[in-house]
Amino acid sequence: MIEKISGGVCAPLGFRANGVHCGIRKNKLKKDLALIVSDVHCAAAGVYTKNLVKGAPILVTKEHIKDGFAQAVIVNSGNANTCNADGREIAEGMCLLAAEKLCLSAEDVLVASTGVIGQPLSLDPMREGMEELCGGLSRTGSSDAADAIMTTDTYRKEVAVSFRLGGKLCKMGAVAKGVGMICPNMATMLCFITTDAVISAEMLQRALAEDVKSSFNMLSVDRDTSTNDTLCILANGLAGNAPVTQMGADFRTFRRALHTVTVALCRMLAADGEGATKLLECRVRGARRQRDARLVAKAVISSDLLKAAMFGADANWGRVLCAVGYSGAEIDVGKVDVAFRTERGYLPVCKGGAGIPFSEEAAKDILSASEIGIEVDLGEGRYGATAWGCDLTYDYVKINGDYRT
């Protein structure tokens, strides 16, 4: 039984967090530096962007996580520390600053940065803010950390769940950010997950790698794979369950808990996509292969034309079919059914690849909901997939027309 609980990354035993404004950003009301720390050493795993242009923090985090252990994560917003000549040195410096204050080895600190690419990042404000950041670490600090990693996000992304492994109560929590440059490939924007479950680094990595295929990799705001995508998980083992070191019932439960957390975040991230007014969820079924189901779902929620139509509450299902057709999936067009489903009603629009009559008035009403389900049945097999996106709006253009200045 997996239950949603409060507390974010601090919900699991033994984790503290904090977020402060240290001065990387000019706006003093916006926090820009976050820290998440476990009381004890953690098994750790991560997945990262596949963009060949990688933020310097990713290179450092990969090195620090190589041994399968970590104990803290330091994250700044306002600057991606990417495409800078001294990027690696700065990222190492961030780990060192946190490690000194926390009496940890710098190799046990992971690091991430998000913001503008190609502008120098100075350690000075972080050095000055470290006292406040570490001094304010608390068991209720998840929201502060979530606030500090936000860029153009309009609300913080936090989630936590409880579950049981062999009778022991375990918890898992997460914070995430990211509303633009989102089309994760093997990972996502920034997301940090904590758990007090006892699980080996190997199984943790396996769980993450499997999970992203049906969570973050099925999410797109603008098909732009970021240079800084980072998803890390820390498991400190304080729940005291029998260690999860192999496949089996406990691993499956852990996977389910993880999936509950990641899907909740995907929905939050898509709904808060830059300029978005609507969450789009494309649910595909009837595919002959898993791959086909995923290709179709991702293509539909990625289509700028469909995204603009959803913004305008226009039931232009031809754009759904068009995206199905160019998705790369092997499908029989003559078997495709399409329907829209929202809290305001259900609207079948296409049967066997051809249009069916519907009331434009009813369609406008149904599509005026803030969350739109696009249901595609390929009519050929037993595989399905779900993908998350958002509508394309004037505000997306506005936000990205002048992001840096």
Next chain:
Amino acid sequence: MIEKISGGVCAPLGFRANGVHCGIRKNKLKKDLALIVSDVHCAAAGVYTKNLVKGAPILVTKEHIKDGFAQAVIVNSGNANTCNADGREIAEGMCLLAAEKLCLSAEDVLVASTGVIGQPLSLDPMREGMEELCGGLSRTGSSDAADAIMTTDTYRKEVAVSFRLGGKLCKMGAVAKGVGMICPNMATMLCFITTDAVISAEMLQRALAEDVKSSFNMLSVDRDTSTNDTLCILANGLAGNAPVTQMGADFRTFRRALHTVTVALCRMLAADGEGATKLLECRVRGARRQRDARLVAKAVISSDLLKAAMFGADANWGRVLCAVGYSGAEIDVGKVDVAFRTERGYLPVCKGGAGIPFSEEAAKDILSASEIGIEVDLGEGRYGATAWGCDLTYDYVKINGDYRT
């Protein structure tokens, strides 16, 4: 020596054209039916969308062109005749209507449709308009045909060139449409090319297939591959040159003339992209492989984030580098140089994968031009490529938020 001339599809000897309003569209001021006819039988070739959802006219055109010959093209706008149960019958009917009036075999008439997907198309208005359409065919009718195939285009796309094959003066002309749902794959939106050169159907097909790799396939407005992309060429042989039936100097000249026509159309189509205010041209050089150069150029002009930044005249080169990184090309990030070039000036922004200082004020001025060159040097090899796109604007969202109603 290839020279631009006037006359569009009627520039070559022996071609007549016309465009009328027959009533497919409600707006009586907008022409919706076009016809292009040669006085004599033509060698013919075509390339089409790779979208699995294909407009019914494409299936009919493919059949009619199979023998390598054709003599006329009939095209309607306002309805794509796609995803309709009777689509094929209607497309055949359009060919038959034109063939009867022109005393041709229906198998020598090609057909194309563009507009909304999934709404029934009636032959009635076309039957009624056929008298006016055929009666008005003229040697100066290219512009009328170009007007009649437009959808959300804001201006007509016509081009023509003259060139010499073995001393004989030859001409080539074209009309095209398409400003949204544009990311051609093996072909493009709608484009009809005429020439009076003598060339075999085989060499014509070869020329087309080679050309689109560096012309229409390097064009994107919104990464949405249309269901109705069709590019056909008719060669009626009236120029009387020695037949082009194999590789050699004449074929190369023909290819150059064709490329002049297609690139001119690509630039027009991109500049008139839905809602666009700026033409983007990404010129890549220094790639180790042809494939890499094309992947990079296409990724850069396709990025919504970069497109929005260009709309805002924001020199956010990090987004160029980000797109280079996820393009799929094998590159060394540390060797990438990026610069913006417009009629207002030249602005290098990135050297060896890292930012270089520049004046934001000068950048704003340079990027306020209506045509922006984005120059990417991968610094590794001798291959290059060019791709065309446009900025992403409020109007793209507006146009596509409610396209059907």
